Amino acid sequence: MKIGEFASQLGVSTDTLRYYEKHALLTPSVRTQAGYRDYSQTDLKQMMFILRAKNVGFSLAEIKELLQIKFKKHQHSCHEVKNLTIQKRDLVAGRIAELTRFHQSLSVLADKCCGGQEPADNCSILTTLEDIDGLNQ
């Protein structure tokens, strides 16, 4: 399968596929005589692995690690894989916590403000950001 067909089957761009190849995530097994990339069913499976891993939040660097484990499963333990997963989950949890604080603060600000058409001279959002911190602590 040439890169264009492969890309459209997977719903990604050809740029993305070349990018993944450059970053050693997916290198098609074969090239045609003309130098065209020729993707196989195995490549399709690997690309689907990559896309699923992306869907659960892994970065490309992390997916690369997962692939290296997948290629030599017997040289790696379940422990290692679970660790990667849990580390990522905790990192995501941290980011959620941060964003939740943002969301809370923004809600407080928004609720304070009337939102009317009058000039912003006394806007509570601006004055809260100007004055001593009433948002944190």
Next chain:
Amino acid sequence: MKIGEFASQLGVSTDTLRYYEKHALLTPSVRTQAGYRDYSQTDLKQMMFILRAKNVGFSLAEIKELLQIKFKKHQHSCHEVKNLTIQKRDLVAGRIAELTRFHQSLSVLADKCCGGQEPADNCSILTTLEDIDGLNQ
């Protein structure tokens, strides 16, 4: 106040201050004869506004908008300010939702895996990512 002292009072780097100046977030009112930046109390207040806005999740671009409103409050309405705040809050909410899906999927994966020292040949995390999607839909 020279940039070094100003920076350490605020807990930011001098690089950050020069970066903010370049991006029109804070331009110190005065330069000394030697060309050194000379920060005033007004600059301090503005920088604290910026840091508070950052603390509630606004990006530098959004803070720049807020500052422009703040400088000419009577030319802008509460509505405008509240809109910015609510837009940001909704954007944050969307990102939280996405990360929450990631967290959920990662938890499911982690819970499936024994995490033991045995080789990863049958690791449920890897097989789940390989096989037809059991995570979404």
Next chain:
DNA sequence: CTTGACCTTAGTGTGTACTCTAAGGTTTAT
């Protein structure tokens, strides 16, 4: 045999928020 749709590479641009470097000028203390 030519047109159009595909493919190739290498390299640059995007957005975010800085951080670091090089090469040099200024100030302060000793």
Next chain:
DNA sequence: ATAAACCTTAGAGTACACACTAAGGTCAAG
């Protein structure tokens, strides 16, 4: 007078995941 500690600028580098461009080669249809 000189060393240390500060300051200046312009520009490059970082991370992430691509998107886009230029300049050219290949292939199938009409």
